[in-house]
Amino acid sequence: MPQQIISREAIQAFLAAAALGFAVWLAAPWLVDRREPWDADWPFYSASLVLGGTAVTWWQPKQVAATYVGVWLGQVAALALLPAHTGWLPLGAITTGVGSLFALFGALLANRLRRFSCE
DSSP states (O other): OOOOSSOHHHHHHHHHHHHHHHHHHHHHHHHTSOSSGGGSSTTHHHHHHHHHHHHHHHHSTTOHHHHHHHHHHHHHHHHHHSGGGGGGHHHHHHHHHHHTHHHHHHHHHHHHHHHHHHO
């Protein structure tokens, strides 16, 4: 049987995080009346990503990188696929990578909390 390069847990974390990243952009017009979630009043964008990154990594421990990349690419997919955002794609790919650091923080927090709670 061939050896699997990427674990099932990493794929699950990536897909859940990508759905989260996309959902933040999809829901922003209805939840906070803004087309771009980063334009919403604080803490919508940052809190959504921190809590989402925490939840995904709590569910799939040790999948910090998959969570970060998933959230980032989910947001980039939203910029590419949602009609109001297509002009933002080049700059948005960079800025959402920076914004996804909030999810990375949440993922690292969950990783640390799970390690601490299991000791």
